[in-house]
Amino acid sequence: MQDQVLLSVQHLKKAYGAHKAVDDISFDIKKGSIFGLLGPNGAGKSTLLRMITGIFHPDSGTISLEGQPFDGLKHTDLIGYMPEERGLYKKMKVGEHILYLAKLKGLDKQTATEKAKYWVERLQMSTWWNKKVEDLSKGMSQKLQFVATVIHEPKLLILDEPFSGLDPVNANVIKEEIFRLAQQGTTIIFSTHRMEQVEEICNQIVLVNLGKKLLDGTVDGVKQQFKEHIFTVSTTDVVKQLPDYVKIIESNEYSVRFQTADPDAPNRVLTQLIAQGNHIHSFHEHLPSLNDIFIRLVGTSPTARPFSAA
């Protein structure tokens, strides 16, 4: 992975009347990384993404792509955007539809056809080519939308809740494609409120709520930042006693969960247990899940407002 920054967002602001949808958000996204944009519904994710894709103008702040200020005319073709609420022209045929969206992204007819054939084959959709879009199932149209989003080989791929409505098999197919694209150097922004997907997929995350950035960092870094120094030690024998400088949260015959703020404490606890003649079975630190962190940070704030442009 290169350390070059592909997208840089600085002090971005967007308000709809008195409602601040995005309130001074900054972050950088490295080339080839999978970037998770997290937040509850109505946190300002969609507005943020619409500004990055050039659909909305920010009230203030800058967006730059590959070091250059964002320019709608020049940069929209470098971006592939799959919005959360997405639809298709029902009366068009599948192949026709892919070609149309590809041409709108600046591909000429021949290239568009070649790429379309490639992707349709790749995702096992060849037999649908002449089907009408209205005859597709929800999962099928999701795949079609994915193809339409990536067909022009965007440098920046923005996927807003890409797995909603997909069955596990197809979700996996799309997930594999996302990994493959990232490996080939595509930078991906992945917006969701499903934390387990983020832990699995993303390198870097930003958490937003009520238009403000709450958190920024790598998945591991964030977890380290929010860890509560809780450890569990389990032994083959009955644990007799723990030193009194740790706080025992839970214990049963063979294992104890404890909390301590002292960085040396884990070592000393282990030394003491070993000295007492216990056989250590396992010892590990509990890192919070992103879901826990998410709920801890967002759950206490007033409920997110629904998107509105009033």
Next chain:
Amino acid sequence: MKTAIIIQREYLSRVKKRSFIITTLLLPLLFIVFMVGTSYLATKSTREKNVVVVDQSGLVKDKLKSTNSVKYSYSDLSVEQLKEQLYADSFTALVYMPKFDLDKPQTFEIFSNENLGTEVASNLRNQVNELVRAERIRLAGIDEDKYKSASADMVSFQYIVGKEEKKGNTDLATVIGMASGFLLYIFMLLYGASVMTSVMEEKTNRIAEIIVSSVKPFQLMMGKIVGVALVGLTQVALWVLFLVIVGMVAMPFISGMQVDPEQAKALSEQAMAGGNNEAMQLVTTFMQTGTLEGVNLITTFCWFIFYFLGGYFLYAALFAAVGSLVNEGQQDAQQFSTIITLPIIFSIIIMSTAIKDPNSGLAVFGSIFPLTSPIVMMARIPFGVPTFQLLMSVLCLAGGFVLTTLLAAKIYRTGILMYGKKITMKEVGKWIIRKN
């Protein structure tokens, strides 16, 4: 470039539809069927009215001519007896005409079971007055044929317009003005509504956001408006072609009669042959100058295309804006689109005034004000319009079109991505004022 791709899709997706071919073929047919049908029904649906005349004056007996709807018969029975028959519905009306003084005004009574309207009374009045006149002339000792030739209408009037002293034909101008005004009315509503529903579809289908991540909302809106305009032009072109073909087929019949005057005479109706000569002359002048009875059809057609496009673009932008404001339900659409259709309906009202008096203040205002000018000016053009007014009208329409498009673009851009909540007029106002 990208706008061209959108135009192409909007155009092809409409023209390829079966409904396009059907409406293109069916509309003129429907129009003809409607015109012929109503006039046919108008003559056919009138009930036959049997009028029994008791004539003691001896003036009208066996002389009244029956028409399709009014049949005259005569009876010598007493009025009382006939009244009984009338009330038993044996016939429609009973007229009793006693002996009367030809030199004094008279009123005769028509007995009937129901109010018969003006037809019977006016038919009787005309015929009886004619007979009375003939009788008076006979009594005065004047030869009837001499009287007829002496009283034939000899004088008519012709408008000569402007310094160029062009012949003006009010009847033809009226017909052409009305027809083009109504056509524009239908087109603007039809194609405008097509733009509106299409925008609504894109919004409720949620394809709009995908498209505007590739092109500017303005490009999407204009692509759609231009695409539909081309569909409209295609339709008009097909109809003109249709007309030309019909004309080509009809031509040999007209000239055939012209070439063979014997045959024309064989039809024995001198007037009709004269009519054909006149018709042929009209066709020839039309072929040479594009003018029909002083109305330049070619220029009128060009103006028609101009006002069609101008009016359509002006309203289509507004219709697109309305479409973008709608959330799922059709009701919002109706509410907003009523506001837009009102000026179009007003245009039709002003148009009827403009046809009666093409240079009245209201007509002049209506033909310059861009929301009404397409229809009103189109109705005035066949009568001839001062160049200055035409110029003003063209400029105002162009300006109005630019203004509504800019306005609509601002509403459309935000509206198309607004889901879930009802949009108020106040918010729309804010979007228009907002810079970004």
